Amino acid sequence: RHHHRAAISGHSMGGHGAITIALKNPGLYKAVSAFAPICNPVNVPWGVKAFSGYLGEDRASWAQYDATELMKGYAGPHLPLLIDQGSSDNFLAAQLAPQALQEAAAARGYAPFTLRMQEGYDHSYFFISTFIDDHLDHAARALGLAAP
Structure with missing residues (x-):
């Protein structure tokens, strides 16, 4: 109902979820951001373990739940995507x-796509609390609630 006023964000597994949900629902969100997301679960141990357990051994079926694999075929609108790592x-x-x-x-020529490597930061609360304002501003700009 208010999809023109929605952005999505998350951390780690939730960051992966935010990106995949945005890519699987073109036009539903105006921006997406993530902190340290799992970006390619079909090719990393956590993802293989989770996908095997929840989806079975048919690796081809896993692609629909993988942000990188979804990006490879994405044809929807290019919403601003911000990742801090x-x-x-x-x-x-x-x-x-x-x-x-x-x-x-x-x-894919997908833009704007911003990956910021944050020197010295880990996967913790302090990392997120340091950069959360940037992510809120990212969403606010995309939603027309802040100056570009």
């Missing part, structure tokens, strides 16, 4: 794969 996040190398989503977005 801590460079010292202990999950970054093995689990999060933001570069996979960034590469898929670049290959």
Whole structure:
């Protein structure tokens, strides 16, 4: 009903959820943002474990729940996408794969796509509390509630 006034955001698994929900519902949201999202679960241990448990062993069916795979075929409106990722996040190398989503977005010509690596930050509350205002401003601008 008020989709013209909605943005979506999340952290970690919730960040992945926010991105996939936005990509699976073109036009429903005006902006999406995420903190340290799991960006390519079909190719990381957390995702493989979760998808195997919940979806079974048919890996082809997993793509519809993977932000990077969804981005590869995305043809909807390009809503502003902001990701903040801590460079010292202990999950970054093995689990999060933001570069996979960034590469898929670049290959599709998806813009605006912003991946900010935040030096020295990890996966914690302090990381989120430091940058949450940027994410709220990101949504507010997209919703026409703040100056561009």
